[in-house]
Amino acid sequence: MAIFVDSSTKVIYQGLTGSQGSFYGQRNAEYGTQVVAGTHPKKAGTEVNGVPIYATVAEAVKETGATASCIFIPAPGVKDAVMEAAEGGVEFIVVITEGVPAHDEAWFYNKLQRDFPNVQLLGPNCPGIISPGKCNIGITAGEIAKEPSEGGPNVGIVSRSGTLTYQALYELKLKDIGVSTCVGIGGDPVPGTTFIDCIERFEADPETQAIMMIGEIGGSAEEEAADYIKANVSKPVVSYVAGVTAPPGKKMGHAGAIVSGGKGTAAAKREALEAAGVKVGNNPTEAGALMVEVVDGLR
């Protein structure tokens, strides 16, 4: 088991013909992901690293039975690409692209909710998702993720930050802890998949025994996750929130990462998480060490 994607997931790459798309598409395929198709309106019938290119997502789905799509299209085309994927019959859409306008994100999030309620969107501006040993969609370096061990204990990871997601995978691998699925939800204002979406599935996933959640300053997603954990989650949760020392009013890179009006601080998020019984580390390494304690207690 894993959440969202596993070894049966067949993936289309929208943007496979571009430099980033072809690089990561090939890496994902080498990892073992079923990379079954790419799309490009003018390059149908050609191949990229042996993967066939179709004109549209709908055609690619028809020919390959793909259920997921990974979007590497530049920001101006993302809105149309997301809708093309949903209309083409894909159930899981991963948008790696950064720099998508917030109004586009808000629009396609709500449009999907309404017209394609069964479609799960991940991103934009996210590193993707990896179920180690089964499927890797996006830009995560697969070799830094340890496969889940039979019978566990294994950890499910959900993170708002790309590089901190890799950091978490790496910390756990150093400690010889397996990962069921690692989801990078991205740092944009309107993420398609939330902490809660992932935590709910990890709680239900028999392969996952503990959950690691990596947050950052800005917004209230961590606080909402804390409320959810308190009410619904029995599995142990370890967390780290980046930006403890970030000055208020300054955007720290991510569109979402800003402390404004005293809200969205790392301290407030930490407090909310600790009140929900979550163990919170001061840095990624400390969070890794806390997870080792948790996992040792589960063995």
Next chain:
Amino acid sequence: MDLLEYQGKQFFARYGIPVSDGEAVTTVDDAVAVADRIGYPVVVKAQVHVGGRGKAGGVKLADDADAVREHAGNILGLDIKGHIVRTIWIEVASDIAEEYYASFTLDRSAKKHLGMLSAEGGVEIETVAEENPDAIAKIWIDPVDGLSEADARDWVERANLNPDATEGAVDILRKLYTAYTEGDADLTEINPLILKPTGEVHALDAKVTLDGNSTFRHEDYAEYEQTQVRDEREEDAHSKGLQYVGLDGYVGVIANGAGLAMSTVDIVNQVGGKPANFLDIGGGANAEVMAGALEVINNDPKVKAIFINIFGGITKGDEVANGIVTALERVDIDAPIVIRIDGTNADEGRAILAEHESDSLISKPTMVEAAETVVALAKERGGQ
């Protein structure tokens, strides 16, 4: 991107929102010429990216040319919370019967647009929200549906504005929503939105923040870039396309990804050091980008040591290592550099660095070790 008031008003005017006639000027003589043209009385308003202009003496009413000359002379060059006034906006003074508040922004929790309207305008909305939250009428708008006239009318009625303002408010709010969505704004705010004694509703102020990610479909937004306020380091970084935030310490920080950069700043603090900056070189960073980042850090005289923290996803370790080597050939870097590389092509990256390793180029395997090393080096070199 935050717009100055006059830019915000020009932005509103494009969407048909009534604003006062006026012009932005940079000299006293031009101020008088504008006032003579638009007619007295006029208001002379400082154009700065900071609130509290009125209290600082940056907004003055003038009945005649002499008064304009006096106020414009005083306001130009005025220091408002560290912002020097270079531009003033001269506009026709308005008679005010009532002052309201109106805004649109994104509610990230609800994932819908949030409109806020209050009969208590002219004061900080945060104060109203704290002291009398019921005085703010809110509406959540699905971006797919937009704001219908019926919904806007219902919203205005809930806000308990003067009934004379209803028609004008409905019209302005719908236009303000269009400006917010079509203009790709993170925020459009009118405070105060006024009702004139003659019954018209009018935007007396304009606060607009535009989404920097939308410039590909708004070529004209490039001009707003010119008026953004940044410190010199931030200006330098911005011109190189880097995400940089200046801080007060002595350890230069370069990392890939906002989260890792934040985490690097945190860990430098946690091991007893003080970061000089936040710098995210982003995804897809190549040798050119890394060289630029090192140049930006090197230009900050307070930096005593540099911490490069890279975890490879889109940014590949060998590209980063090549970038550092290229930058070292190109720029004379004074401060020692401590590097931690992991992830995609990390081994290749470390191998490239190993050929160049020295007292001033040190590679460490973990974030904590790298942080401790860089902070110790910075302190040895006088960082405090």
